[in-house]
Amino acid sequence: MSKAKKQKSFRPKARKAKGFEDRHGKLLRSENALIKAASDIFDAHGFEPLSTPAFEYADALGKFLPDEERPNAGVFAIEDDDKQWLALRYDHTAPLARFVAQNYDGLAKPFRRFSAGPVWRNEKPGPGRFREFIQVDADTVGTKSPAADAEMIMLAAKVMQGVGLTSDEFTIYINDRRLLDVLLADLGVADTTEGLLQKGIVVRAIDKLDRLGERGVELLLGSGRKDDSGDYTKGAGLTTAAIAKVLAFTRSGHQDRNNTLSAIEKLLGNSELAKQSLNDLNMINDLVTAAGWDENCVFFEPSIVRGLGYYTGPVFEANINLQATDAKGRPMNFGSVGGGGRYDGLVARFKGIEVPATGFSFGVSRFAALMSSLDRLGDQDIAPVVVLALEPDQMASYFTMAEELRADNIRAEVYMGTSGMKAQMKYADKRGAPAVVIVGEDERMAGNITVKNLNLGSKISEQITDNVQWRKANAAQSTDKRSMLVNLVQKTLTP
Amino acid sequence: MSKAKKQKSFRPKARKAKGFEDRHGKLLRSENALIKAASDIFDAHGFEPLSTPAFEYADALGKFLPDEERPNAGVFAIEDDDKQWLALRYDHTAPLARFVAQNYDGLAKPFRRFSAGPVWRNEKPGPGRFREFIQVDADTVGTKSPAADAEMIMLAAKVMQGVGLTSDEFTIYINDRRLLDVLLADLGVADTTEGLLQKGIVVRAIDKLDRLGERGVELLLGSGRKDDSGDYTKGAGLTTAAIAKVLAFTRSGHQDRNNTLSAIEKLLGNSELAKQSLNDLNMINDLVTAAGWDENCVFFEPSIVRGLGYYTGPVFEANINLQATDAKGRPMNFGSVGGGGRYDGLVARFKGIEVPATGFSFGVSRFAALMSSLDRLGDQDIAPVVVLALEPDQMASYFTMAEELRADNIRAEVYMGTSGMKAQMKYADKRGAPAVVIVGEDERMAGNITVKNLNLGSKISEQITDNVQWRKANAAQSTDKRSMLVNLVQKTLTP
Numbered sequence: 009m010s011k012a013k014k015q016k017s018f019r020p021k022a023r024k025a026k027g028f029e030d031r032h033g034k035l036l037r038s039e040n041a042l043i044k045a046a047s048d049i050f051d052a053h054g055f056e057p058l059s060t061p062a063f064e065y066a067d068a069l070g071k072f073l074p075d076e077e078r079p080n081a082g083v084f085a086i087e088d089d090d091k092q093w094l095a096l097r098y099d100h101t102a103p104l105a106r107f108v109a110q111n112y113d114g115l116a117k118p119f120r121r122f123s124a125g126p127v128w129r130n131e132k133p134g135p136g137r138f139r140e141f142i143q144v145d146a147d148t149v150g151t152k153s154p155a156a157d158a159e160m161i162m163l164a165a166k167v168m169q170g171v172g173l174t175s176d177e178f179t180i181y182i183n184d185r186r187l188l189d190v191l192l193a194d195l196g197v198a199d200t201t202e203g204l205l206q207k208g209i210v211v212r213a214i215d216k217l218d219r220l221g222e223r224g225v226e227l228l229l230g231s232g233r234k235d236d237s238g239d240y241t242k243g244a245g246l247t248t249a250a251i252a253k254v255l256a257f258t259r260s261g262h263q264d265r266n267n268t269l270s271a272i273e274k275l276l277g278n279s280e281l282a283k284q285s286l287n288d289l290n291m292i293n294d295l296v297t298a299a300g301w302d303e304n305c306v307f308f309e310p311s312i313v314r315g316l317g318y319y320t321g322p323v324f325e326a327n328i329n330l331q332a333t334d335a336k337g338r339p340m341n342f343g344s345v346g347g348g349g350r351y352d353g354l355v356a357r358f359k360g361i362e363v364p365a366t367g368f369s370f371g372v373s374r375f376a377a378l379m380s381s382l383d384r385l386g387d388q389d390i391a392p393v394v395v396l397a398l399e400p401d402q403m404a405s406y407f408t409m410a411e412e413l414r415a416d417n418i419r420a421e422v423y424m425g426t427s428g429m430k431a432q433m434k435y436a437d438k439r440g441a442p443a444v445v446i447v448g449e450d451e452r453m454a455g456n457i458t459v460k461n462l463n464l465g466s467k468i469s470e471q472i473t474d475n476v477q478w479r480k481a482n483a484a485q486s487t488d489k490r491s492m493l494v495n496l497v498q499k500t501l502t503p
Numbered sequence: 504m505s506k507a508k509k510q511k512s513f514r515p516k517a518r519k520a521k522g523f524e525d526r527h528g529k530l531l532r533s534e535n536a537l538i539k540a541a542s543d544i545f546d547a548h549g550f551e552p553l554s555t556p557a558f559e560y561a562d563a564l565g566k567f568l569p570d571e572e573r574p575n576a577g578v579f580a581i582e583d584d585d586k587q588w589l590a591l592r593y594d595h596t597a598p599l600a601r602f603v604a605q606n607y608d609g610l611a612k613p614f615r616r617f618s619a620g621p622v623w624r625n626e627k628p629g630p631g632r633f634r635e636f637i638q639v640d641a642d643t644v645g646t647k648s649p650a651a652d653a654e655m656i657m658l659a660a661k662v663m664q665g666v667g668l669t670s671d672e673f674t675i676y677i678n679d680r681r682l683l684d685v686l687l688a689d690l691g692v693a694d695t696t697e698g699l700l701q702k703g704i705v706v707r708a709i710d711k712l713d714r715l716g717e718r719g720v721e722l723l724l725g726s727g728r729k730d731d732s733g734d735y736t737k738g739a740g741l742t743t744a745a746i747a748k749v750l751a752f753t754r755s756g757h758q759d760r761n762n763t764l765s766a767i768e769k770l771l772g773n774s775e776l777a778k779q780s781l782n783d784l785n786m787i788n789d790l791v792t793a794a795g796w797d798e799n800c801v802f803f804e805p806s807i808v809r810g811l812g813y814y815t816g817p818v819f820e821a822n823i824n825l826q827a828t829d830a831k832g833r834p835m836n837f838g839s840v841g842g843g844g845r846y847d848g849l850v851a852r853f854k855g856i857e858v859p860a861t862g863f864s865f866g867v868s869r870f871a872a873l874m875s876s877l878d879r880l881g882d883q884d885i886a887p888v889v890v891l892a893l894e895p896d897q898m899a900s901y902f903t904m905a906e907e908l909r910a911d912n913i914r915a916e917v918y919m920g921t922s923g924m925k926a927q928m929k930y931a932d933k934r935g936a937p938a939v940v941i942v943g944e945d946e947r948m949a950g951n952i953t954v955k956n957l958n959l960g961s962k963i964s965e966q967i968t969d970n971v972q973w974r975k976a977n978a979a980q981s982t983d984k985r986s987m988l989v990n991l992v993q994k995t996l997t998p
Contacts, residue, residue, distance in 0.1 A: 020562040022604030022853040025589050028556030030602055032616070036552045052909045054887035054916025054934075057531045061523030061635050062557070062591075062621060067515040086579055089627075094520050096557075107525055109517030116933035118919040121527070126557060132584075140556050151920045155898045159919065291898075298899035299906070358517040392549030403650045403786075404793035411794070414547045421549025424613040424643055424651045438611035439549075 027133030028140050031373075038376035038386035043124045043144055045170035046370060049163060050122035050146045058121040060103035062128075066093035068106045070357060082130040096128040100145040101318075101354065101367060108149050108365075109358030117150035124372070138373065145348075147367030149355065154288040157322045158295035160348055160368045164326045165301055167346075167370065172384055173328065175302060181261075181309035181325040182292065185349070186285040188214075188313070190276045191257055195250040209244040210254065215313040217258055218343075229254055261309035265293050268308040288322060314347050321350030324368060328378060342378055346370035391440040392419040393497055396432045398448045409445055409457070409493055416494045418501070436462060443500045445493070446485070459496045460485035522628030523635055526868075533871035533881035538619045538639055540665035541865060544658060545617035545641045553616040555598035557623075561588035563601045565852060577625040591623040595640040596813075596849065596862060603644050603860075604853030612645035619867070633868065640843075642862030644850065649783040652817045653790035655843055655863045659821045660796060662865065667879055668823065670797060676756075676804035676820040677787065680844070681780040683709075683808070685771045686752055690745040704739040705749065710808040712753055713838075724749055756804035760788050763803040783817060809842050818844030819863060823873060837873055841865035886935040887914040888992055891927045893943045904940055904952070904988055911989045913996070931957060938995045940988065941980070954991045955980035 024030055031039065051057070066085055085095040097103050100123040108119060124144040133139055146163055148156040161180055168178040192210060197203045213228035220228070227233035229251045232243035246254070253275065260271035269289055276282040289308065296306050314323040326346040348368030355363035379385035393413055395406045406422040413420035423432045429448075436444045446458040461484040488496045519525055526534065546552070561580055580590040592598050595618040603614060619639040628634055641658055643651040656675055663673040687705060692698045708723035715723070722728035724746045727738035741749070748770065755766035764784055771777040784803065791801050809818040821841040843863030850858035874880035888908055890901045901917040908915035918927045924943075931939045941953040956979040983991045 019855060020560070020565070020853060022563065022601050023560065024601070024605065025556060025558045025560055026583070026585070026587075028558055030556070030606075031554040032551060036554055039554075040552070052914055053905075054889070054914060056527060057535070059526040059531055059534075061520060061525070062623070063520045063523055063635070065515070065518065065520055068517065070515070084581055086581055088521070090521070092521075106517050106519070110519065111525075116930050120916070120919065128557070140558070148919055153919055153921050155892070155902075155917070156919045159902075159917075295899050295902060299902055358515060360514060394549070397650070404790050407650075407654075407790060407794055410548075419547055419549060421615070422650070422654075424615065424648055424654065425646045426648050435611050 027131075027138055029138055034386035034389040035377060035380050036386075037389045038380035039142060039372055041385050041388065042171055042370070042372050042376045042379065043142070046144045046146075046167045046372075047122060047124060049166050049170050053120075053159070053163065055120045055122045055146050058104070058107065058123050059125065060097070060100070060107055060123065062096050062126075063094040064097055064103055064106060066095040068358075069095050069097065069102045084128050084130045098129050099127050100125070100143055100369065101147065101351070104145075104147055104149070104367075105354040105357065105365075108355050108363065112359065112363075115150075118156065119149045120147070121149075122146040136374075141374070142372035142376075143369050144372050145367055145369040147365060149365040150363055152352070152364040154291040154322070155295060157288070157324075157350055157366045158292040160366055161292065161296060161306060161324055162299055162301065164324060164346060164348070164368050164370075165306060168305075168326060168328075171375075171379060175305040177329055178305060179327045179329060180306045181312045181327065182289070182306070182322060183261075183308065183310055183312040183314075183324075184285045184289060184322045185319050186281050186321060187257075187272060187276060187310060190279050190282045190285070191254065193279070194276065195246060195253065206244050209242070210246070211313050213244065214254070214258055214311050217311045222255060225258075226251055226255065258311040261311060262307060264303055265297070265307055268310075269293065272308075272310065285321070292322065314349055318351045318354050319349040320352045322366070323347070323349030326368075326370070328375075330378075330382060333381065344371075345375035345378065390419060391442060392421045393443045393445065393501075394432070394436040394439065394441045395420065395422045395445040396429065396436075396447070397423040397425075398429060398432075398446070399452070400426075402447070402452065405447070405452075409447070412494055413445075413497055416498070418494070418497060443497060445497065447490075451487070455490050456487050457490050457493050457496065458485055458487045459493075459500050461500045522626075522633055524633055529881040529884040530872060530875050531881075532884045533875035534637060534867050536880050536883065537666055537865070537867050537871045537874065538637070541639045541641075541662045541867075542617060542619060544661050544665050548615075548654070548658065550615045550617045550641050553599070553602065553618050554620065555592070555595070555602055555618065557591050557621075558589040559592055559598055559601060561590040563853075564590050564592065564597045579623050579625045593624050594622050595620070595638055595864065596642065596846070599640075599642055599644070599862075600849040600852065600860075603850050603858065607854065607858075610645075613651065614644045615642070616644075617641040631869075636869070637867035637871075638864050639867050640862055640864040642860060644860040645858055647847070647859040649786040649817070650790060652783070652819075652845055652861045653787040655861055656787065656791060656801060656819055657794055657796065659819060659841060659843070659863050659865075660801060663800075663821060663823075666870075666874060670800040672823065672825055673800060674822045674824060675801045676807045676822065677784070677801070677817060678756075678803065678805055678807040678809075678819075679780045679784055679817045680814050681776050681816060682752075682767060682771060682805060685774050685777045685780070686749065688774070689771065690741060690748065701739050704737070705741070706808050708739065709749070709753055709806050712806045717750060720753075721746055721750065753806040756806060757802060759798055760792070760802055763805075764788060767803075767805065780816070787817065809844055813846045813849050814844040815847045816845035817861070818842070821863075821865070823870075825873075825877060828876070839866075840870035840873065885914060886937060887916045888938045888940065888996075889927070889931040889934065889936045890915060890917045890940040891924065891931075891942070892918040892920075893924060893927075893941070894947070895921075897942070897947065900942070900947075904942070907989055908940075908992055911993070913989070913992060938992060940992065942985075946982070950985050951982050952985050952988050952991065953980055953982045954988075954995050956995045 083095040083098050085093050088094050122145060126140050127143050128140050131139060161182060165180050192207050197207050210229060213225050217225050224233060228241060228243050229246045230243050232241055234240045257275055260268050269286060273286055312325050324347055325344050327344050328342045330342060346369055350366040352362055352364040354365060376385060395410045397403060397406050410420040410422050423435060442463050444460050444462060446460060451458055486496060578590040578593050580588050583589050617640060621635050622638050623635050626634060656677060660675050687702050692702050705724060708720050712720050719728060723736060723738050724741045725738050727736055729735045752770055755763050764781060768781055807820050819842055820839050822839050823837045825837060841864055845861040847857055847859040849860060871880060890905045892898060892901050905915040905917050918930060937958050939955050939957060941955060946953055981991060
């Protein structure tokens with residue numbers, strides 16, 4: 009009584025929280041297929057599965073939020089009973105750094121792990137921008153060797169292949185943070201507050217090459233740029249010679265990998281840092297080349313700027329080179345589906361000693377949505393065969409039929425409601441069931457079963473009012489002995 | 504520079520948040536195997552995967568927290584920018600009710616879905632009690648048919664079998680909330696505030712039958728009970744006749760299913776509610792019996808009390824009947840690994856119309872930990888073969904070797920660090936690698952490879968200081984032509 013009263017006095021509105029999404033059907037199956045493909049590949053390479061908690065202490069997460077440009081970017085944080093602040097992880101890397109630091113002595117090093125699961129960003133939601141999304145990461149902690157970076161690059165390429173992309177349908181871009189640092193130092197950008205501001209403008213300008221073209225970037229590197237809406241973006245104020253050098257740098261990518269490295273060496277080769285970087289990139293190139301990855305799908309691209317502030321060496325990005333449209337037929341901007349790089353300072357935050365590391369992270373939610381929109385993933389979303397429940401006292405026999413189908417690897421279910429045949433057929437239609445099994449009193453008395461192919465006869469069901477009319481109207485069904493159930497369904501499902 | 508300074512001024516302690524756990528290795532593999540087994544079974548039965556967000560609006564989640572006894576039980580809640588309260592889900596059922604209410608017209612009904620993922624409880628953590636754990640659920644929404652309850656019971660049993668338990672190693676208990684209500688009404692427990700308090704004491708007493716035995720429960724139903732520590736628990740104050748009836752009720756379970764139902768009918772059969780309940784339980788019994796589930800692993804148990812306040816009809820519980828010890832050799836209390844039941848009122852909170860539903864939920868974290876402790880799950884935790892990296896300029900050839908092993912479905916990795924042979928052998932030992940592939944300069948010049956079986960020769964590595972001594976000391980290794988790599992590793996791995 010008191011419960012019923014409570015329900016009357018307050019009825020909440022059924023709405024999902026703003027910026028979050030329910031995932032199901034083909035999209036969720038795409039995500040799961042992607043996670044499985046990536047996990048299997050990482051596992052085969054000896055990476056260990058690791059699942060850290062959703063919450064970390066806020067001080068352990070640190071301020072390594074991506075996209076430093078957006079000051080609103082934040083975390084979901086809660087003050088615990090003991091006055092310590094807990095925050096939901098915004099990626100899998102910061103919790104990994106905490107895990108490694110906490111368990112350092114017990115771990116076999118290099119420590120290689122993979123993680124898959126949701127991460128949360130307390131941001132203003134927008135179209136296609138959610139506050140919860142899935143990432144799957146692989147990381148190698150405890151080695152400076154560029155072989156570990158090369159492995160990350162090849163793992164990323166293998167995952168792209170693993171979900172069915174051919175080598176001309178994806179690209180892994182490689183760059184190195186140190187090259188940018190050398191370039192900027194060469195241009196006289198100092199490590200002062202003002203210099204860092206200028207550096208930021210240059211880096212963001214390079215990042216926009218894809219969108220604005222060379223002329224737009226040139227303006228941003230120089231005096232500034234007014235966009236189509238009239239908004240003005242302040243420029244970096246570089247000299248004409250400096251601008252030419254930046255553009256030459258960005259132009260050196262997207263070609264034979266050896267040629268790119270030679271061009272970069274000519275541009276920046278004098279400093280110690282440039283030499284270190286080029287040494288590492290050459291070793292990466294050797295390993296990637298020896299493993300047979302061609303120049304079209306893995307190449308050096310100096311215009312690639314990964315947002316995260318913690319990268320210290322090689323950086324990577326995975327892109328899909330395909331066109332697609334969303335559910336409403338609008339073209340979808342594909343671009344990057346993952347990225348990574350070397351971050352030698354992250355564990356040092358805790359340990360005080362440098363623990364070099366490198367990793368790669370796929371944005372599963374985005375990647376899977378793109379693949380799903382292309383019908384390239386999630387195709388295992390096949391609706392079950394529905395066994396109609398026409399006689400309430402015959403449920404046990406319907407259960408047996410569904411079980412026989414499952415034993416033959418056919419997805420099957422018994423209609424679980426209490427409605428009549430027409431509603432049951434509508435249910436099967438709405439589910440997209442490929443076939444229904446019909447055993448009414450007549451069939452049962454005769455020891456028969458009827459299987460109707462809904463792929464053939466769909467929509468007919470709407471005109472049906474009784475069992476007899478049904479049978480007359482519809483050629484897409486066949487009847488056989490009860491013992492032939494599995495056989496008949498198999499025949500119906502085979503195109 | 505500025506970064507290094509910042510790190511000096513503040514170094515956070517690397518510690519995981521209180522009440523949360525890092526999962527990895529065998530335990531995490533157990534969880535994943537369990538989720539996969541359950542998901543595959545639900546999927547084969549036509550249930551659709553659904554993933555709702557971690558956050559719901561707090562008013563949508565409602566106050567259906569389990570374990571009503573503990574007033575401290577709570578959720579993790581955050582106030583959003585727009586002043587609405589978000590809360591992390593504490594189970595998968597409350598979000599399902601919101602999802603169904605929000606998408607009601609578009610769903611084919613009965614709507615059957617499964618979900619797997621973490622849930623959060625903002626509770627005081629204790630031994631084995633975490634604030635984040637994984638649940639996997641299946642639910643059928645939109646039917647009153649007891650066939651849907653029977654399906655849940657059999658799905659639960661199939662999942663138990665699916666993870667490798669035999670029918671004498673697990674039990675699915677069935678009870679019905681309505682029977683308890685009838686019993687208590689018969690005993691004169693009124694629906695007043697005082698009566699509900701008394702009802703609570705009776706229900707909790709029945710729930711403790713397993714732990715306290717009949718004598719203990721008798722005391723709790725009567726005047727009260729003092730436990731071994733001297734703490735006194737107030738009793739329900741029932742009369743001797745009433746106590747006898749409650750005990751007769753609890754005694755009617757755990758036997759031939761038909762006998763239990765007859766005994767209950769004799770005890771409670773006069774009221775309309777008892778008849779409805781027994782009708783449903785008889786139909787469940789018929790379906791479970793027809794499907795061949797024997798009396799030992801699926802039976803009616805009137806002493807089963809599931810905690811959740813929202814159950815309205817049949818309730819279920821899955822138990823493991825095995826002994827195990829934890830990592831420290833202490834006996835583990837197995838008990839329940841999952842439960843469920845019918846909840847016809849949950850969607851009505853939003854819709855105002857009754858949407859009957861039934862479901863089952865496995866506590867994956869607990870279930871998997873038990874199975875893992877028995878070495879019954881997670882046995883796919885096999886460490887990779889390690890290809891040693893002995894000559895820095897030969898990394899490409901080590902990568903090729905590991906790739907050849909993987910192509911033959913052998914988990915393999917190249918040592919990614921920069922240390923010498925001794926450290927590499929220690930690494931392989933620490934990882935638990937079954938074998939290492941050794942190609943130093945000698946082998947390479949001779950076109951050979953050496954494979955060492957670490958399962959045989961483990962620990963020897965610690966005494967080794969150079970390559971020559973190694974080869975002498977150790978019989979558990981063999982050398983062959985480079986082309987025989989996969990063959991030789993296969994031979995080494997085969998017991």
